[in-house]
Each structure stands twice: as structure tokens, then as C-alpha cells.
Amino acid sequence: MNAYCTIAIDAMGGDRGPSATVPAALTVIARHPDVRLELVGDLDALRQALQKYGGQEGQQLSLIAASEVVAMDESPSQALRYKKDSSMRVAIERVKSEEAAACVSAGNTGALMATARYVLKTLPGIDRPAICTIIPCLNGHFRMLDLGANIDCSAEHLFQFAVMGSVLVEASGDAETPRVGLLNLGEEEIKGNDQVKQAAQLLQASDLNYIGYVEGDTMYQNQADLVVCDGFIGNVALKSSEGVAKMISQYLREEFSRSPLTKLAGLLSLPVLKALRRRLDPRFYNGASLLGLRGVVVKSHGGADAFAFERAIETGILEAKEAIPQRIDQRLGELFRSGEGA
Amino acid sequence: MNAYCTIAIDAMGGDRGPSATVPAALTVIARHPDVRLELVGDLDALRQALQKYGGQEGQQLSLIAASEVVAMDESPSQALRYKKDSSMRVAIERVKSEEAAACVSAGNTGALMATARYVLKTLPGIDRPAICTIIPCLNGHFRMLDLGANIDCSAEHLFQFAVMGSVLVEASGDAETPRVGLLNLGEEEIKGNDQVKQAAQLLQASDLNYIGYVEGDTMYQNQADLVVCDGFIGNVALKSSEGVAKMISQYLREEFSRSPLTKLAGLLSLPVLKALRRRLDPRFYNGASLLGLRGVVVKSHGGADAFAFERAIETGILEAKEAIPQRIDQRLGELFRSGEGA
Structure with missing residues (x-):
């Protein structure tokens, strides 16, 4: 048995591939003596990159072969069906087999979501995984979900997002009882659609710290720790x-x-x-969480450089150490399955 | 008969009331010898403001009494039912009776939309009016609609928005054949909901200059002259x-x-x-159009100062002179009612 926290890296993903992922990995293992990274991809390319950036295989760093790469513009179904030995797929399967506690990829979002969902499955009670990221705001930051995985969301979906996001905010240490806001229209307009109104009722009745509706502008004033919305709206915002x-x-x-x-x-x-620039640098906030899966999957921005990719790995480490999927599962169990003896 | 273009101003509306609307009106009539403004509201307050800002009633400026004011936080139904002599309502009725060619109000959006819809009615073939405004983007600007009047929109609604917005862009002189984009998610995600996909087909088949999907970020790169979306998404964006x-x-x-x-x-x-600041000054872009009504109604930002309110009046003048409702009606007739002999 090893005491390391092991993270599988899709080392070929993203616009820059190994020239971002490999130097990021080297920096991260130097910073975390208890972390082991698995670089998944083309072994020749990875060895070359290791040499270039002055690293080598060892206790904290291993290479795992994968013969294919999912292209940035490849359709999710295509990737799922034909790229069974892609660096992305193999990295996710390391999580499935519990050899790794998380995987991190800068590959295409749709393919990553589809593959992760297929390989890892969703948690019991979760219909749809959601994408959650950190966004800088006045004197701080907040998290927002969903950001594009789910277009049409029911009130129950939005409520599940709130539960999952709250667990993540708590575990990250950003807030003990995260302030949860529902993204909605201005007060002057007829407020929101039925889904949002019903989600508000669910949140009101829950033990989450629901603070009410937030708007596109006020969310930047550090109003909430977590902003919940459907994926279309979140993506556009x-x-x-x-x-x-x-x-x-x-x-x-x-x-x-x-x-x-x-x-x-x-x-x-x-x-x-x-x-x-430092206060707004999107690289610092790189690393979106795919929440609701039976394993930790972190999506890096496709254009991430080594510094940005480091941040995504750090997100993976945090979520692995904090056992986010298990905590979400437990929380959902308390909320929904209490009567069923589960 | 008078040859003036007459605009009715809800002089009491907005956070600042006459202290913004009256000086704005005085500047506008000095600039446009062919424009006549009707200041609607409390006559005492208006006379005081006229005195303060060095203006007087005359050929180009008249006062019209209205005994009530719609509060900024008043519910639309409340305003519609109980404030029948509000400055907002009286200004809209000047348009209904064709004594004015447009009305401009900084009052609350919901009340303005509800009252305008009730008094003026929508154009034939238009289910729902939409709110359209100018947004600055890289080296230019674009218009966007809807911005909050319509939460759940069908493909047909989105298509109607595109037609109405195109007429406005053409008439404003910003583009002869306005590039119309549909706001959607990133290319990586499953693209949009059914409404957006179907609206894309309608636009593709129309004679509008449809350029395809635009995203929240690329729309700021001067990609389209008109960005179409439902009101929830537009408001949040x-x-x-x-x-x-x-x-x-x-x-x-x-x-x-x-x-x-x-x-x-x-x-x-x-x-x-x-x-x-000048390039991004929201005051310069003040004045949102309520499109789809049988008359010109312009909504100023509630917090508008005199300079910003001037811009809203200018929008009203442009739309009145260009007969936007009639042009929209004509365009809709060409598109939808060609077989019916209308």
C-alpha cells in the first residue's frame, strides 16, 4: 500500500499537451511530497518533455502509456466510441480502478464529461453531473455551477447543484456554511422561470445557507460563495x-x-x-470540477499554460484529499435517502 | 397640423425625476429644432425644474399634467390597476392617441412594459414585446434582445426578436444588412436547447443576414450587429x-x-x-427599445442623469422618425402574412 495521494494526468490534452502538463506536474510534486502523479500519454513524447523540463520518473512520478489523443474539436460520442486508448480515457480509468484518486485533463469538455460519466457513473441520486468553477469577485471569489454541462435543468437539478457545490466550498475551506444564491433576473422583472422559483422553495426548506436570488452584476460584489444556475445561463454569464x-x-x-x-x-x-492582472488572472482560477460523479475529475482550460495547469492539478489534489464525491454522496444520503435506510 | 416630431416624456420617472429629465429635455430641443417634447408630470415640480434649468414652455416644450408617479419598486399589476393618472401612463397614452410619436420613461421596467402593452397593444404577429439595447464592444457596438421581458422563449419568439432587432439596426444606420447572431454555448458543449436550435433553422431559412451562433465572449469582439437570446439569458449576460x-x-x-x-x-x-471611461460609458448607451408594440416606447435606466436621459430621448426621436413600429409591422407582413393578402 502506498500513502501517496495519486492523481492521473491526461498529459496529452489541451492545446499545449506535454509542454504544459509536464512542467506543471514537476512543480506540483516538488511542492507536495505526499502526492504522486501519473502522466498518461505517448511515452516517447512524455520522456522527451521530462528531459526538456529536467524531471524524471520516480516515486512521485510515473508514466502510463496511452496510444491516442482526443482532439479538441472531436465530438463526445466519437471520442467515447473510437478513442478507447486515449490519454483522457486511460486517465479516467485509473480513477475507476481506484489506482488514482483523481484525474485532471485539459482536453475537450464534452468528451471529458461524456467519458467520465460513462466510465465512472454518477452518484446515486444525481441525474446529471455539473461543471463548477471559481470566479474572482470583489475582494474574493465565488464558485458557480453549472457552466455548460446541463442546458435545461429542473428545480431538482438546481437543488442538487446547490448541495454539491456547497460540499465543495466547505471542503475547500472558503466558507463553513457557504452562502448559496440562485442566479436570477433583476428585481424589476417578473422573477425567473418556474424552475428557478421552485428551486428557491427547495433551497428555502433545506438546511443549506440559502441567501436568495443573486443577479449577474451583484454576484461580483461578493454576495454569495456559491451561485447556482442552469448550464446555458452559467456558460453565458x-x-x-x-x-x-x-x-x-x-x-x-x-x-x-x-x-x-x-x-x-x-x-x-x-x-x-x-x-x-494578478487579481483577475484567469490562470489562477483554472481547474473546473465535474461534480456528481463517482470520482474526482478536474477540467483544465484547453489553452492552459504550465502555471494554469498547476492550479488545475491543485484542485484535483484538494478534491481527492477531501474525498469530495464521498462527501457529496453522504450529504445526498442525509437529504434524500434518510427514509430508505441507505 | 404641426410638422414637429413630438415625444412624450415621463418627466417624473427614474431615481432623479425632473432633475434629470428636464435639463435633458432642454438640451435636446436646443439640438433638434424639429422636435417637440411634452413633459408629463406634476406641473408645479416641472415649472420649478424649468425655472431652475433656465427653460420655459413654448413651441418646442409643453407641460402635461399627471397627478401620480409609479414607484421604482411598484409591481406592474399594481401600477396598471391603480395608477391611471401616472406620468408614465399619461405619456404612453399620448402615443396611443397619436399626439406623440414616442414616449420615453426612466420608470420601472416591469410597469412600463405592462402598461405599454396594455395601452398600445402588440403588433399583429408579435406575441411578446422584447427589450433591446446597445452594448459597447471592441471598436463598436451591437444590439441585444431580449433583456428580461421574456423568460421562456420559443424558437418563433427568438425569430421575431431577430426580425424586430434587424429593422432597428438598419434604421439606425449602423448596418445595411445587420449580422444577426444567436447567443449560444461554446462549441465544445452540446449546443443549446431545442428553442435555440430551431430558431437557428428559422433564421437560416430567412432572408436575414444570419451569421450563426455567437458566444458570451466572442460577442464582445464585434462579431454581430444583433445578438438574439431569451430574456433570462440576455439579462444575465x-x-x-x-x-x-x-x-x-x-x-x-x-x-x-x-x-x-x-x-x-x-x-x-x-x-x-x-x-x-468614454469608450465604455453606459450613459452613452442609455435608452432601451421596447420592440413589438404599436408605438415607440423607450426605457431609460432608472439611475440615469441628465446626460444619460438625453441619450434615451435621442433613441426615442430616432425610432419615431424612422417609424420603427410601422417598419417592423411591414417586415413581419412580408415574412408571415404574405399568403393572407394582408
């Missing part, structure tokens, strides 16, 4: 936010490079701009 | 964007005021920050 942040940063660049004087101002403002 | 922009501007302020050095940098960067 997250991407709109990214779109605006990118536009503003491009405008800042343009305006600072307009004249010699503004260039000088820009030079003097470098510490300010760097501090701003 | 718009508010998330505002929330992020506010957070970034607060962070900039904080970082620039951190030390004497950063304060100096901030001072030198003032022209840059002002230019940035």
Missing part, C-alpha cells in the same frame, strides 16, 4: 464576463500606447496594471 | 458584463491609490482612464 474583461484590457493597452506621454504613464503604471 | 466592468474599475481605483507613486502614475494616466 462566465463567457460574457471574460469577454468584457478582455475588451477592457485591450482598451487599456490601446489607450496607454496612444502617444509618448501615455506610454510614459503606462510605464509608471506598470505596478498597478500588474496588480490588477 | 448584460448584468454580468456590467458587474465585471464595475469590479475592474474599482480595482483600478484601488490600485492607483495604493501609494504616492501609484497616485502619481494615476495622475499621469488620467487621459488614458478618461478615454477608457
